[in-house]
Amino acid sequence: MKRAKKKVFTDFMTQRGLKSTKQRDLILDAFLSSDRHLSIEELYLKIRAKHPNIGYATVYRTLKLFAEAGIAREMQFGDGQTRYEHVGEGEHHDHLVCTRCGSIEEFENETIEQLQTEVAASRGFLIERHRLELYGLCGNCRK
Amino acid sequence: MKRAKKKVFTDFMTQRGLKSTKQRDLILDAFLSSDRHLSIEELYLKIRAKHPNIGYATVYRTLKLFAEAGIAREMQFGDGQTRYEHVGEGEHHDHLVCTRCGSIEEFENETIEQLQTEVAASRGFLIERHRLELYGLCGNCRK
DNA sequence: CTCCAGTTGAAAGTGGATGTCATAATAACG
DNA sequence: CGTTATTATGACATCCACTTTCAACTGGAG
Numbered sequence: 001m002k003r004a005k006k007k008v009f010t011d012f013m014t015q016r017g018l019k020s021t022k023q024r025d026l027i028l029d030a031f032l033s034s035d036r037h038l039s040i041e042e043l044y045l046k047i048r049a050k051h052p053n054i055g056y057a058t059v060y061r062t063l064k065l066f067a068e069a070g071i072a073r074e075m076q077f078g079d080g081q082t083r084y085e086h087v088g089e090g091e092h093h094d095h096l097v098c099t100r101c102g103s104i105e106e107f108e109n110e111t112i113e114q115l116q117t118e119v120a121a122s123r124g125f126l127i128e129r130h131r132l133e134l135y136g137l138c139g140n141c142r143k
Numbered sequence: 144m145k146r147a148k149k150k151v152f153t154d155f156m157t158q159r160g161l162k163s164t165k166q167r168d169l170i171l172d173a174f175l176s177s178d179r180h181l182s183i184e185e186l187y188l189k190i191r192a193k194h195p196n197i198g199y200a201t202v203y204r205t206l207k208l209f210a211e212a213g214i215a216r217e218m219q220f221g222d223g224q225t226r227y228e229h230v231g232e233g234e235h236h237d238h239l240v241c242t243r244c245g246s247i248e249e250f251e252n253e254t255i256e257q258l259q260t261e262v263a264a265s266r267g268f269l270i271e272r273h274r275l276e277l278y279g280l281c282g283n284c285r286k
Numbered sequence: 287c288t289c290c291a292g293t294t295g296a297a298a299g300t301g302g303a304t305g306t307c308a309t310a311a312t313a314a315c316g
Numbered sequence: 317c318g319t320t321a322t323t324a325t326g327a328c329a330t331c332c333a334c335t336t337t338c339a340a341c342t343g344g345a346g
Binding site: 076078096098099105107109111112115116119120123124125126127128129130131132133134135136137138139142 | 266276
């Protein structure tokens with residue numbers, strides 16, 4: 001899976017005539033081996049710990065590249081920071097965001113997706129993408 | 144309906160010991176008589192057209208007040224601006240956002256809400272609020 | 287090895303939101 | 317009605333999370 005995404009990214013780079021660099025390899029590794037939903041800042045600090053001479057702008061630009069390459073997706077959960085999540089082949093999921101501890105779980109529900117399509121169709125609306133987030137208390141925080 | 148919201152707001156102001164001012168009245172009128180989902184900037188410009196000596200900060204602060212009073216709600220649709228929508232008594236709805244013309248329609252679907260609750264329950268998650276947005280092309284823009 | 291297009295990191299720039307503060311306006315009181 | 321204690325306003329400054337700029341620095345094709 002990591003391998004697969006690395007391949008997707010190198011192919012993307014080749015196809016666009018972009019270069020492979022130490023920094024990009026580092027950032028890709030850090031991204032793939034991280035929890036999902038890290039912000040630029042978080043990933044930057046994480047990498048920075050081991051490689052103090054990497055710039056914020058590079059992390060920023062590289063994450064954008066990941067998004068273009070289709071291995072990452074930008075998300076906003078209302079905390080004022082853009083977060084990047086991993087994207088698998090055509091996979092989609094929605095989120096449960098804990099308002100206390102900030103943890104983010106994922107879920108999928110085919111029936112909901114189906115209903116969304118119906119609602120849209122009844123308005124003549126063509127869905128390109130959607131976002132569904134449930135905010136509240138996660139199991140841990142309810143105790 | 145406008146009357147009702149005005150009352151809610153004046154009650155809120157009284158209860159909090161806040162003053163009634165020309166500016167607040169103006170902004171409230173403009174807000175209530177506007178399309179839904181205006182950004183601060185949009186409402187500011189709209190008011191500014193008739194009343195050139197009103198400040199952006201006043202609009203900003205007043206909208207925050209509306210939100211606290213419960214007659215408005217802050218929303219983010221990913222265009223980098225905070226938008227304020229009208230809120231009725233305990234009412235809730237989701238959004239269809241056109242990625243071409245930017246128009247925003249609303250819809251409600253009880254079944255989807257129900258399914259959300261079930262998904263959350265199965266994870267031990269307690270929903271406080273949610274957001275569901277469908278992005279795509281509206282009827283007009285598909286033509 | 288050379289050379290050039292692509293990269294990097296530091297620093298400056300942006301845009302929207304938010305804070306500051308002297309001045310102005312409200313509303314309660316005398 | 318004036319006075320006065322607050323509260324509100326508006327111009328401006330600041331913050332913050334990106335986003336762009338640019339001179340110095342590679343990667344890799346030839």
